[in-house]
Amino acid sequence: MVGIISWIISAIFTIIVAYLVLCMLSTSQPSLNLALFFFNWIFFTTLYLLGMGLMGLLAPIPIALTSTAGSIAIISIPSTRGELGTISVWLRQYRELFITWWGNLPRWLRAATVIFISYSIARFAFLIWALPPFIWDSLTYHLTNVAQWIQDMRIHTFTTPVERIYNAANHEVFSTWFALFIHHDGIIEAAGLPAYLIAGLSVYAIARQLGIGQGSSWIATLAYLSTPGLTLAVTGTKNDPSMTALYLLSIAVSLGFSSPKDGKFHQKKWIPFIILMMLMLYAAGTKAYIAHLFPGILLVAWLFAIYRLGWRKTRAMIKDIFQVLSQESIGVLFVVGLLLASAFFLGSYWYIRNWVQMGNPFFPYSVQVGQSELIASDIGGFKFGLQNLYDTFQLFLQRFGDKLYLVRPDLPYTTGWGWVAYGMGLPAAIWGLIRKSSYRILFAGFLLSFIFLLFSSPTSPWNMRYFIWFPACLAIAIGFVFDQGFQHVRWIGLALSTLFSTLTALNLIMVVTYNTFRIQDIQAMLSLPFYERDSAAFSVVTPKAYQNFIENVPREALLGYNVTGNGFVYPLYRGDYSQRIVYIPIDKDDRCEDIIESMQAKGTRYLFTAPVHTLDAVRDKLFQCSQTGSKLRELGVDLYVISK
Amino acid sequence: MLSQSKTGSLELVVLILAMFGMTIWYAWPQIGYSMFIVYDLGLTYFPSFIDSMLKIFPLIR
Numbered sequence: 001m002v003g004i005i006s007w008i009i010s011a012i013f014t015i016i017v018a019y020l021v022l023c024m025l026s027t028s029q030p031s032l033n034l035a036l037f038f039f040n041w042i043f044f045t046t047l048y049l050l051g052m053g054l055m056g057l058l059a060p061i062p063i064a065l066t067s068t069a070g071s072i073a074i075i076s077i078p079s080t081r082g083e084l085g086t087i088s089v090w091l092r093q094y095r096e097l098f099i100t101w102w103g104n105l106p107r108w109l110r111a112a113t114v115i116f117i118s119y120s121i122a123r124f125a126f127l128i129w130a131l132p133p134f135i136w137d138s139l140t141y142h143l144t145n146v147a148q149w150i151q152d153m154r155i156h157t158f159t160t161p162v163e164r165i166y167n168a169a170n171h172e173v174f175s176t177w178f179a180l181f182i183h184h185d186g187i188i189e190a191a192g193l194p195a196y197l198i199a200g201l202s203v204y205a206i207a208r209q210l211g212i213g214q215g216s217s218w219i220a221t222l223a224y225l226s227t228p229g230l231t232l233a234v235t236g237t238k239n240d241p242s243m244t245a246l247y248l249l250s251i252a253v254s255l256g257f258s259s260p261k262d263g264k265f266h267q268k269k270w271i272p273f274i275i276l277m278m279l280m281l282y283a284a285g286t287k288a289y290i291a292h293l294f295p296g297i298l299l300v301a302w303l304f305a306i307y308r309l310g311w312r313k314t315r316a317m318i319k320d321i322f323q324v325l326s327q328e329s330i331g332v333l334f335v336v337g338l339l340l341a342s343a344f345f346l347g348s349y350w351y352i353r354n355w356v357q358m359g360n361p362f363f364p365y366s367v368q369v370g371q372s373e374l375i376a377s378d379i380g381g382f383k384f385g386l387q388n389l390y391d392t393f394q395l396f397l398q399r400f401g402d403k404l405y406l407v408r409p410d411l412p413y414t415t416g417w418g419w420v421a422y423g424m425g426l427p428a429a430i431w432g433l434i435r436k437s438s439y440r441i442l443f444a445g446f447l448l449s450f451i452f453l454l455f456s457s458p459t460s461p462w463n464m465r466y467f468i469w470f471p472a473c474l475a476i477a478i479g480f481v482f483d484q485g486f487q488h489v490r491w492i493g494l495a496l497s498t499l500f501s502t503l504t505a506l507n508l509i510m511v512v513t514y515n516t517f518r519i520q521d522i523q524a525m526l527s528l529p530f531y532e533r534d535s536a537a538f539s540v541v542t543p544k545a546y547q548n549f550i551e552n553v554p555r556e557a558l559l560g561y562n563v564t565g566n567g568f569v570y571p572l573y574r575g576d577y578s579q580r581i582v583y584i585p586i587d588k589d590d591r592c593e594d595i596i597e598s599m600q601a602k603g604t605r606y607l608f609t610a611p612v613h614t615l616d617a618v619r620d621k622l623f624q625c626s627q628t629g630s631k632l633r634e635l636g637v638d639l640y641v642i643s644k
Numbered sequence: 645m646l647s648q649s650k651t652g653s654l655e656l657v658v659l660i661l662a663m664f665g666m667t668i669w670y671a672w673p674q675i676g677y678s679m680f681i682v683y684d685l686g687l688t689y690f691p692s693f694i695d696s697m698l699k700i701f702p703l704i705r
Contacts, residue, residue: 401670406677419674423667431659485656492656499663509678 006064007181013067014045016074016084023083024335025271027256030097031208035201035249036275038194042242043282046174047342050349053155053173060181079331105215108497112504116222119508120231127235127514128189130526132535132575134516135410138237139535139542139568141165143185145172147573150180151580157357159583161565163364163379168350170285171239184576186530189235195245196234200225202248203472209255210438212479216486219500220479223425226507227475228407229416229468232514236409239286244469246283247293250276251445254301257317258308269317270325274336276301281347288362288382289466292456296449303441379565384456392454392463399464406515411465418471418510419503424481425474432477439480446473516540536571545610545638546571552635553579553606560584560604567613588617592625596632596642607632607640614638 018040025040026033052058052066074080102110133143141164148165149155155173157166175191203224207217225231234241256272276297283290305314325336351361358364365381367374375381396415398404401422404413417425432439450470457463478500485496513522521540525533536546546568553559555578562584563569572581582602586595599607609619619638626634635641 402674403672419667419670422670424663427659427662427666430662431655481656481659484652488653488656492653492660495660499660499667503667506674506678510674515677 002064003060003181003183006060006067009064009071010048010067010177010181013071014041014048016071017044019087019090020074020080020083021339023086024332025275027271029205029208029256030094031201032205032252032256034094035198035205035252038198038201039245039249039279039282042174042194042198043278043343043346045177046170046282047346049176049180050155050170050173050346053149053153053176056152056154058149058153058155058176058180063180101214105218106497108501109215109218112501113218113222116226116504116508120225123512124190124193124235128187129530130522130533131189131514131517132525132533132538133185133188133237133570134514134535134538134541135236135238136568137164137410139570140566141167141569142169142172142239143175143188143237143570144573145169146176146179146188147185147570147577149176150183150577151573157353160569161563161583161585162567162569163565166350166354166358166363168285168287170282170346170350171242171287174242175237179577184531185535186533186575189237192234192236192238192241195241196225196230198245199230199241199248199469199472202245202252203475205252206248206255206442206472207476207479209252210442210476210480212476212483213486216479216482219482220475222504223420223478223500224472224475226418226420226504227416227468227471228418228507228510229411229414229465229471231507231511232407232409232416233411233465233468236514238410238465240465240468243283243287243290243293243466244472246279246286246290247297247449247469248472250279250283250297251300251442253279254297255304257301258305258314268324269321270328270336273321273325274339277340278343281343284347285350289453289456292452293449293469295452296445296447299448300442300445303444304438307438307441380458382456383458386455388457388459389451389455391459392457395459395463396454407510408515410462411468412461415464416468417474419506420478420500421471421474423503424478424499425471428477428481429474432480436480439477442476443473446470531576534571534575535568536574542568542571543610543612543638545608548636548639549606549608550574552639553608555579557606558582558602558604559606559608560599560602561608562586562618563610563613564615567610572608586618586621588615588621590621592621592628592630592632595622595625596630599642605642605644606635609638609640611638 018037021040021044022033022037025036027036049058052063057063057066075084105113133139141162144160144162145165148158152158171191175188178191179185179188200221204217204221207220208214212220230241230244253272253275257269280290280294302314305317309317325333328336354363355361360375360377362375362381364377364379366377367381368383368385370385399413399415402414402416407414407416407418429443433443450467453466457466482496485492513519517540521538525538528537534550536542536550539547549559549572555574559572559579559581560583561569561572561581569581573579582604584595584598584602584604584607586598595607599605607622609622611619622632622640623634625632626640631643632640633643
């Protein structure tokens, strides 16, 4: 109960701050403002939890107390209190806008929208509620961080063989907000939903800024939101949907530099500049590949400015950004400085920490440019070069069309772009490139980001998950086609809307479940009470050894474990983070007595191993120890205990 | 004006035909995958869901 109350208090505080930042950095485009509100909330919640976590105060009560103090401080300052008073006006304006907007949509689109939204809510809610986290990378490092931080009430590094816990982790900090207060991972998959909303609103905002009508822009939005690669990843507890949202929102904001219709943007060009800085830095602290996407964003901003304003006005506008900003009041400059400092902190913290602790800002990865390795590492890393571009492009061609495999959340051997993008999006994009000059500019930006990412993308079977933002560009082309189609004879509009509805429905059918489990597997999880749906109990994902430890190791005991650098650690914490764990390094040449001594030195009697996740040589060694009269005996499969 | 509209319509007809063509190209093997999912849900999930519900009811006192 304390957790739930603390959660509500912290939600109120973070929402208030997100709204106040929006008041200062708002635009005259309602859809973009809504997307910015969600981004502000993610940004501030991450900043807040990171700050509390670094101070060792990552727990419900300290967060509730600081949130209460923060909310009282905001209410007691007259200017911020005044801004808060506009919330009701804001909500009323959105209500009126929505009613007008809804009334302007064609009837078939209203029906399609109701079905799409109802289906999406039901599907997301069911999958979040029914299944525990299950994606490989989440069980090795993303959620391992979250679990250890919650147990220790502190954001820090810890001893584990999984070196990827050192990766930039803004999304993991944000995900912590969904598990910290109830001390359970039951709804942690919901952490991807704000990114899904931002992605949709950004596509709508881009389409509107390109002059596409309301109905057609909404069709583009639905077309993108039905993309299987995105929908499957949203509740997959990884950070790719977050990166997608940040990229698309950056494109939408970058159009604001030159938007002629946008009065506020037009007068204060520093607003999109500051927002873009916040977006880029937050993204850098989420995943380093934003650096490869950035040239495309820059190209869109630059080319649109020239296209709309001309060379001379574009140059003048860039000068204006800083000139107009410098004329703002001290209060505005102070807040802008604070926002940029916060963004810099979120964007650099993880890299500076790794540099200080490990001597490599990109630890555990190497950095290779062409043939020369700038930073060395055992597990490989970022490669930049033409050879890599050639290799990844070949892989992309193989995956084009999703012919090789079923579309799954981490996109093995597939693009996950789906029926709408391939069926309607690609022909629409070719038509848009021929017919629409503004679309050519947008496409150039997306293409540049795509190529830059191919330059450095790993050649793994799962690398297309970094590209799930690209179908947004195809969806916007569909918006252009509908805009044109609505103006022509009725049957053309009818043919387009029938095809769109059919393909969207096929996209939705494709993602009913994760395409990874049999219905019986889902039923098996449903047969457990909500609080016992641990990743360790999900036998289709984790080997039997994980279910065995749940049955045989008491929650209050310290559990020793030995897995490889790519092994599942997260399930060992259990869903309610009640199990304390400690890593026991073992060499295959260690004697049984050495292993027992090592376990005792770490204060544990139990030792967990698992096939696939532990080296076979280590498993063989432990089995031998249990059979040759040492104090180590086997307790079910792959679990060992020191006899008393 | 009329001829311009006709040109535009013809262009959109070609575009719609291209869309149908791409849809057919994408359909294999996706349609098979989707049918599998529908089959799995329709014929496996709902009957067994009802079955498990019927088994649960006697346990509720």
